[in-house]
Amino acid sequence: MGDDPFKSKEDRLGIFIRKLLSHSRLSTDDQQAIASLPFSLRRLEPNEYILREGDLAKVCPVLLSGFAYRQKTSADGGRQIVALKIPGDALDFQSLYVDIADHNLQALTPVELAVFAQKDFEALVAPRPNIARAIIVDILIEGSISREWLLNIGRRNALGRLAHLLCELYYRVQQIALEEVGAFEFPLTQEQLADLLGLTPVHINRTIKILEKEGAVKRVSRRLTIGDVDTLRRIADFSDVYLHRTLDSLV
Amino acid sequence: MGDDPFKSKEDRLGIFIRKLLSHSRLSTDDQQAIASLPFSLRRLEPNEYILREGDLAKVCPVLLSGFAYRQKTSADGGRQIVALKIPGDALDFQSLYVDIADHNLQALTPVELAVFAQKDFEALVAPRPNIARAIIVDILIEGSISREWLLNIGRRNALGRLAHLLCELYYRVQQIALEEVGAFEFPLTQEQLADLLGLTPVHINRTIKILEKEGAVKRVSRRLTIGDVDTLRRIADFSDVYLHRTLDSLV
DNA sequence: AGGGCGAAGCAACATGGGTTAAGTCGAAAC
DNA sequence: GTTTCGACTTAACCCATGTTGCTTCGCCCT
Numbered sequence: 001m002g003d004d005p006f007k008s009k010e011d012r013l014g015i016f017i018r019k020l021l022s023h024s025r026l027s028t029d030d031q032q033a034i035a036s037l038p039f040s041l042r043r044l045e046p047n048e049y050i051l052r053e054g055d056l057a058k059v060c061p062v063l064l065s066g067f068a069y070r071q072k073t074s075a076d077g078g079r080q081i082v083a084l085k086i087p088g089d090a091l092d093f094q095s096l097y098v099d100i101a102d103h104n105l106q107a108l109t110p111v112e113l114a115v116f117a118q119k120d121f122e123a124l125v126a127p128r129p130n131i132a133r134a135i136i137v138d139i140l141i142e143g144s145i146s147r148e149w150l151l152n153i154g155r156r157n158a159l160g161r162l163a164h165l166l167c168e169l170y171y172r173v174q175q176i177a178l179e180e181v182g183a184f185e186f187p188l189t190q191e192q193l194a195d196l197l198g199l200t201p202v203h204i205n206r207t208i209k210i211l212e213k214e215g216a217v218k219r220v221s222r223r224l225t226i227g228d229v230d231t232l233r234r235i236a237d238f239s240d241v242y243l244h245r246t247l248d249s250l251v
Numbered sequence: 252m253g254d255d256p257f258k259s260k261e262d263r264l265g266i267f268i269r270k271l272l273s274h275s276r277l278s279t280d281d282q283q284a285i286a287s288l289p290f291s292l293r294r295l296e297p298n299e300y301i302l303r304e305g306d307l308a309k310v311c312p313v314l315l316s317g318f319a320y321r322q323k324t325s326a327d328g329g330r331q332i333v334a335l336k337i338p339g340d341a342l343d344f345q346s347l348y349v350d351i352a353d354h355n356l357q358a359l360t361p362v363e364l365a366v367f368a369q370k371d372f373e374a375l376v377a378p379r380p381n382i383a384r385a386i387i388v389d390i391l392i393e394g395s396i397s398r399e400w401l402l403n404i405g406r407r408n409a410l411g412r413l414a415h416l417l418c419e420l421y422y423r424v425q426q427i428a429l430e431e432v433g434a435f436e437f438p439l440t441q442e443q444l445a446d447l448l449g450l451t452p453v454h455i456n457r458t459i460k461i462l463e464k465e466g467a468v469k470r471v472s473r474r475l476t477i478g479d480v481d482t483l484r485r486i487a488d489f490s491d492v493y494l495h496r497t498l499d500s501l502v
Numbered sequence: 503a504g505g506g507c508g509a510a511g512c513a514a515c516a517t518g519g520g521t522t523a524a525g526t527c528g529a530a531a532c
Numbered sequence: 533g534t535t536t537c538g539a540c541t542t543a544a545c546c547c548a549t550g551t552t553g554c555t556t557c558g559c560c561c562t
Binding site for chain 1: 274345390392406449492
Binding site: 157200203206221222 | 548549551
């Protein structure tokens with residue numbers, strides 16, 4: 001997930017292409033066209049805003065490295081993380097098509113973004129129906145994940161919710177990885193986990209301890225790591241169909 | 252919302268066009284093209300399935316009258332309603348683009364659907380970039396509503412959740428109505444409200460009583476009706492930006 | 503090495519919402 | 533008009549999760 005200064009600028013988009021290929025077929029010509037799309041590189045520190053609620057950005061950022069999240073707040077100060085984005089994910093088709101941002105988009109870890117200009121993006125998509133299609137599929141899958149999160153927060157208890165999230169992230173990281181990754185460091189603080197799962201930090205702490213006792217999860221220097229995916233899947237009642245990984249699946 | 256036997260078949264798509272016009276600009280030519288799209292009419296009774304999890308339908312249904320909902324279940328039998336659709340809403344672009352349905356789609360009231368065949372739909376969209384754009388915007392707005400629901404279920408208490416849902420439905424119904432509608436009958440049972448808001452029927456009942464005492468809500472023959480929108484908005488901390496009603500707003 | 507600080511850990515207590523179990527109501531069926 | 537059935541109502545009790553407040557850890561800074 002780190003920085004590779006020896007990679008050419010074009011190659012940096014490889015992860016974005018790999019993500020699209022996980023659910024859509026693209027000709028080598030299409031892939032070539034994406035790879036040579038001009039972009040500007042932006043680096044942000046944790047918690048910096050990529051996009052603010054109310055913004056009118058006409059730009060399409062794609063996450064090259066690091067994690068990011070979407071977040072909304074209610075009037076009484078409650079915060080809800082409504083989406084989690086990993087490398088390869090496009091962060092905001094919405095501002096290309098709709099007027100005004102309805103949520104905040106922030107860096108979770110240090111991130112690198114490829115930012116496409118609207119006109120370049122439209123010039124890419126217009127004559128290439130397969131790419132246009134892949135974009136729509138990408139948007140639809142994000143919607144599918146939101147629906148699964150609704151089920152998770154609305155109907156599962158704290159233990160199930162946390163286990164489900166861990167499973168999802170595990171599968172999604174596998175999906176973009178070049179080789180099988182075993183355990184990886186989970187980048188959310190307990191407070192962020194609480195804001196994501198509709199719980200409080202204190203209760204997240206209790207719940208992690210239970211998962212740890214079951215051997216489902218390990219902790220190395222305060223960072224969460226998957227211990228046993230099968231146990232997690234059992235606890236979470238996890239099925240990956242909602243991720244719609246139809247092609248090139250590793251797992 | 253009822254049936255009008257004197258309407259020509261083409262005119263029946265008027266509500267779908269009006270919905271698209273509420274967020275996108277379409278030329279009269281584009282509108283004409285949509286209106287003359289061939290479709291088959293389907294009628295379903297409450298709780299009948301429009302689409303089942305696991306289905307591979309290659310078809311695009313649009314709701315002409317009545318209400319419908321998307322629903323998922325967890326292994327322990329918990330049910331979560333993850334979206335509510337009203338007349339004019341397209342119900343399933345996803346099955347045109349993605350492989351397999353990840354949720355169930357059911358009629359809430361008696362409904363009438365216009366069902367488009369994939370090839371007709373693609374022939375409509377391919378040469379008309381403005382329509383393609385309107386479809387994408389429609390999909391993105393559904394995503395925005397899902398995110399707001401995540402905030403609602405994850406961070407608001409029962410009273411706020413219910414008030415917020417009532418507000419949302421009020422605004423959405425205004426949006427497709429030809430003239431100002433005042434109160435309208437709310438079509439969900441208390442059990443369905445519970446499944447939608449991540450609560451239990453018993454607690455929905457308690458919560459309705461509070462809203463009723465505040466004058467925010469009335470009940471006529473066991474059906475919920477909006478009493479005072481402003482009170483509801485205050486209780487729910489409601490803002491309509493997430494609905495992205497940019498054009499032709501009535502309210 | 504010490505100080506500062508954000509995150510994690512933890513215990514005691516409070517409560518919103520869940521659960522269970524009885525009703526009651528209203529409309530459709532006959 | 534009686535039966536039936538689903539939806540609504542209500543009460544009593546319970547528990548998962550929230551709240552408060554304090555302590556500890558690990559790491560960065562100087």
